[in-house]
Amino acid sequence: MGLREKWVDYEDRFFILKESIVRRTNRVIFLALTFGLLLVIYQIGFPKEPYLINWVNNVLRQIPKALMLLFLFKWFLKIILSTKKIIFERKHISDFIIFFILFLFNVLKNRSEIIRSDYFLYLLITSFFFLRFLSASTEVKNSLLSPSVLFTISFSFLIFWGTAMLLIPTATNGNLSIIDSLFTATSAVCVTGLSTVDVPTKFTPFGIDILLILIQIGGLGLMTFTNFFAILFRGGMSLRNHLILSNIIETDEPNSLFSILKKILFYTILLEVLGAILIFTLIKDSYPGSTYDHWFFSFFHSISAFCNAGFSTAPDGLYNQNLRFNYNLLNVFSWLIILGGIGFPVVIDIYNASKNYVRSGLRLLFLGERFTFQAKPLSVHSKLVLSSSFILLVLGTLAFYFLERNNTLAEHTSFYGKITSSFFGSVTPRTAGFNAVNMGNVMQGTILVYLLLMWIGAAPSSTGGGIKVTTFTLALSNIVALAKGKNRIELFKREISQSSVQRAFVVIFISLIILGSSIFMVSIFDPQIPLHKVAFECFSAYGTVGLSLNLTASLSEGSKLVLIVCMFLGRVGLFTMLFGIFKKVDCDTYRYPKDSIQVM
Numbered sequence: 001m002g003l004r005e006k007w008v009d010y011e012d013r014f015f016i017l018k019e020s021i022v023r024r025t026n027r028v029i030f031l032a033l034t035f036g037l038l039l040v041i042y043q044i045g046f047p048k049e050p051y052l053i054n055w056v057n058n059v060l061r062q063i064p065k066a067l068m069l070l071f072l073f074k075w076f077l078k079i080i081l082s083t084k085k086i087i088f089e090r091k092h093i094s095d096f097i098i099f100f101i102l103f104l105f106n107v108l109k110n111r112s113e114i115i116r117s118d119y120f121l122y123l124l125i126t127s128f129f130f131l132r133f134l135s136a137s138t139e140v141k142n143s144l145l146s147p148s149v150l151f152t153i154s155f156s157f158l159i160f161w162g163t164a165m166l167l168i169p170t171a172t173n174g175n176l177s178i179i180d181s182l183f184t185a186t187s188a189v190c191v192t193g194l195s196t197v198d199v200p201t202k203f204t205p206f207g208i209d210i211l212l213i214l215i216q217i218g219g220l221g222l223m224t225f226t227n228f229f230a231i232l233f234r235g236g237m238s239l240r241n242h243l244i245l246s247n248i249i250e251t252d253e254p255n256s257l258f259s260i261l262k263k264i265l266f267y268t269i270l271l272e273v274l275g276a277i278l279i280f281t282l283i284k285d286s287y288p289g290s291t292y293d294h295w296f297f298s299f300f301h302s303i304s305a306f307c308n309a310g311f312s313t314a315p316d317g318l319y320n321q322n323l324r325f326n327y328n329l330l331n332v333f334s335w336l337i338i339l340g341g342i343g344f345p346v347v348i349d350i351y352n353a354s355k356n357y358v359r360s361g362l363r364l365l366f367l368g369e370r371f372t373f374q375a376k377p378l379s380v381h382s383k384l385v386l387s388s389s390f391i392l393l394v395l396g397t398l399a400f401y402f403l404e405r406n407n408t409l410a411e412h413t414s415f416y417g418k419i420t421s422s423f424f425g426s427v428t429p430r431t432a433g434f435n436a437v438n439m440g441n442v443m444q445g446t447i448l449v450y451l452l453l454m455w456i457g458a459a460p461s462s463t464g465g466g467i468k469v470t471t472f473t474l475a476l477s478n479i480v481a482l483a484k485g486k487n488r489i490e491l492f493k494r495e496i497s498q499s500s501v502q503r504a505f506v507v508i509f510i511s512l513i514i515l516g517s518s519i520f521m522v523s524i525f526d527p528q529i530p531l532h533k534v535a536f537e538c539f540s541a542y543g544t545v546g547l548s549l550n551l552t553a554s555l556s557e558g559s560k561l562v563l564i565v566c567m568f569l570g571r572v573g574l575f576t577m578l579f580g581i582f583k584k585v586d587c588d589t590y591r592y593p594k595d596s597i598q599v600m
Contacts (some may be wrong), residue, residue, distance in 0.1 A: 451535065
């Protein structure tokens with residue numbers, strides 16, 4: 001072997017060794033951040049002696065220095081000892097950001113009181129850990145995992161993480177059992193709102209912050225966050241992850257996935273900020289507390305409403321004496337719930353249609369160009385969601401008004417107050433879970449209306465739950481079509497595919513099985529509870545609504561476990577899980593002779 005061949009052989013060996021060292025260095029960086037996060041949790045969440053507090057802080061202050069050394073070592077191998085002298089690559093942008101902030105932190109920590117504070121260090125390490133975690137978690141190693149299974153695993157991981165965080169001593173006032181912690185974490189991640197404890201009094205500000213994080217991530221989905229950071233900080237994602245997220249978001253345009261993710265996050269943040277500002281404006285003079293308390297109340301409830309979670313930090317929820325007569329506040333909550341529940345595909349569809357009309361209108365106004373009309377301004381899905389939601393809201397408002405005007409609405413003296421509360425009462429069972437009336441005193445007819453609305457739920461790919469409004473409408477349309485003797489469904493001058501109709505009836509059938517099983521199990525664990533209250537609780541859990549007839553806290557542990565499973569299946573969907581578990585069978589290569597079966 002000549003000298004040149006030997007040199008090439010040594011270069012190849014060195015390249016393999018270098019890449020192995022770089023991978024191990026990345027693992028050490030992640031482990032250092034994980035260790036730092038655990039120390040932060042221990043420091044904040046557990047009572048300890050003063051000498052331990054100082055020792056942990058000293059260890060935490062060494063982590064930024066160690067991370068800088070690890071990053072420098074990795075770049076020395078990646079850049080200096082590389083044939084391609086590329087100093088900056090987009091896939092390394094997260095590393096550059098972390099290193100630059102760490103450098104500024106070490107330089108400025110002795111010059112600023114804020115940067116030198118312990119809590120700034122805690123925030124820094126925690127933020128870097130999640131940034132690194134979100135960036136790393138996008139690499140799916142197991143090619144056998146389907147999008148449905150990944151979707152289920154992401155929610156399971158978030159629930160168990162939230163359960164562990166809520167068990168931290170300083171997250172609650174007094175002890176919280178594992179069952180209650182698991183129930184609350186599941187309710188927050190599945191944006192349900194049911195709680196076995198009184199949230200305002202049981203949880204400390206630290207515990208409330210944990211709930212807020214679980215609600216926000218659970219409302220949008222962990223896969224949305226992880227893949228957004230993958231594209232933003234790594235310059236892209238794998239083709240498999242690209243297809244996975246396209247399947248979860250249910251978009252037909254996978255090439256514009258990053259644009260869709262940006263629109264989803266921008267839409268979410270914009271509405272939550274606007275909602276918080278409006279809520280702050282409406283409560284600052286009527287609700288007790290400081291300015292900070294009002295802002296925290298506003299942001300918490302804006303996020304909780306948009307994510308259709310139903311959690312509240314106010315005593316008695318929105319039935320609080322200072323809130324239930326604030327009708328403009330109820331309207332803000334109602335529209336946040338509606339806009340969070342119509343689904344992101346509908347929002348993106350409306351955005352694209354509005355953008356076209358605005359652009360054409362401006363060209364007509366300023367350039368004199370001919371106005372151009374879209375051939376298909378809104379998809380059939382968007383039209384179906386908007387029209388069905390409108391009909392359900394109107395019918396729900398009228399039903400609530402006529403059933404409760406002399407009952408729970410009697411305390412509202414004006415017609416505006418009654419109709420606003422009725423509208424809110426129609427919106428909230430569509431997976432939101434807030435209550436502005438005493439749910440223990442509502443009429444039997446109202447309970448039946450609520451059961452139907454909770455079962456139907458919100459739109460697909462939204463922050464809401466239930467069987468979805470499109471599923472209910474397709475099933476109803478199929479009944480009408482069969483009654484007319486038609487063998488197909490036609491909506492908005494389009495024929496609906498047979499696969500959509502089949503899925504709708506499968507989802508309905510599975511939901512009835514889950515609800516029937518849940519009601520049966522809870523009635524066994526708590527036989528003393530009236531059946532209508534048990535049914536209401538199970539419908540609320542499966543629809544991820546969060547409304548209760550003042551029953552949740554008194555349930556036995558067995559019933560709580562049943563509702564935990566019910567909430568999880570209502571959010572993830574049993575059909576989604578089965579679709580990912582069962583092996584797909586190719587039946588296009590053969591057909592058996594057709595036959596008919598009597599069904600009535």
